[in-house]
Amino acid sequence: GQQVMQIPQYQHVQEGEDFTTYCNSSTTLSNIQWYKQRPGGHPVFLIQLVKSGEVKKQKRLTFQFGEAKKNSSLHITATQTTDVGTYFCAVIMDSNYQLIWGAGTKLIIKP
Amino acid sequence: DAGVTQSPTHLIKTRGQQVTLRCSPISGHKSVSWYQQVLGQGPQFIFQYYEKEERGRGNFPDRFSARQFPNYSSELNVNALLLGDSALYLCASSAQGNYGYTFGSGTRLTVV
Numbered sequence: 001g002q003q004v005m006q007i008p009q010y011q012h013v014q015e016g017e018d019f020t021t022y023c024n025s026s027t028t029l030s031n032i033q034w035y036k037q038r039p040g041g042h043p044v045f046l047i048q049l050v051k052s053g054e055v056k057k058q059k060r061l062t063f064q065f066g067e068a069k070k071n072s073s074l075h076i077t078a079t080q081t082t083d084v085g086t087y088f089c090a091v092i093m094d095s096n097y098q099l100i101w102g103a104g105t106k107l108i109i110k111p
Numbered sequence: 112d113a114g115v116t117q118s119p120t121h122l123i124k125t126r127g128q129q130v131t132l133r134c135s136p137i138s139g140h141k142s143v144s145w146y147q148q149v150l151g152q153g154p155q156f157i158f159q160y161y162e163k164e165e166r167g168r169g170n171f172p173d174r175f176s177a178r179q180f181p182n183y184s185s186e187l188n189v190n191a192l193l194l195g196d197s198a199l200y201l202c203a204s205s206a207q208g209n210y211g212y213t214f215g216s217g218t219r220l221t222v223v
Binding site: 033041042043044045047048088090093095096097098099100101102103104 | 142144146152153154155156159161166167168169199201203210211212213214215216217
């Protein structure tokens with residue numbers, strides 16, 4: 001079945017450094033969504049990408065969808081403590097509308 | 112407007128018991144989905160309902176069932192609870208089920 005591989009599993013950064021998480025699929029994706037889940041919280045929808053090569057920005061967050069629609073990335077510039085959490089990519093399956101989730105990348109700010 | 116509301120927030124059950132979890136979607140949202148999230152993992156899809164009809168089902172045993180009511184609220188039922196059913200159960204609503212989902216805060220179920 002459809003799988004989305006997400007790396008890295010963890011990323012430790014100093015506050016002010018950048019953060020990037022990547023999602024890859026062996027098949028062409030019709031869409032990709034990104035969610036953030038704070039520790040002890042629930043996933044919060046950030047964005048959906050559907051077009052080849054699409055780039056969208058939300059303040060310090062930049063989302064990209066690859067030209068072949070097989071990969072996507074989320075980049076955070078100058079991380080802040082409020083960015084701490086796990087970032088998930090997810091894909092909606094056209095067949096049964098389920099979200100297939102990546103394993104998530106946990107952003108940890110070093111003290 | 113209220114977001115997605117789930118009840119109860121926490122629940123402790125004994126193996127073999129049955130549990131019912133409840134979800135009220137955002138007003139106007141006709142699609143409700145249920146997910147199970149085990150600590151340290153991404154959510155796993157259980158069901159999606161749209162306009163009171165089941166539109167999708169994940170790879171969960173028949174012990175898991177759900178329904179959606181005319182007001183679009185939903186219940187998830189789990190029978191014959193196992194220790195492995197301990198998880199955070201998330202409900203998500205969407206206007207049509209094919210765009211970004213709004214998640215509730217979840218029900219944390221512990222089976223002992």
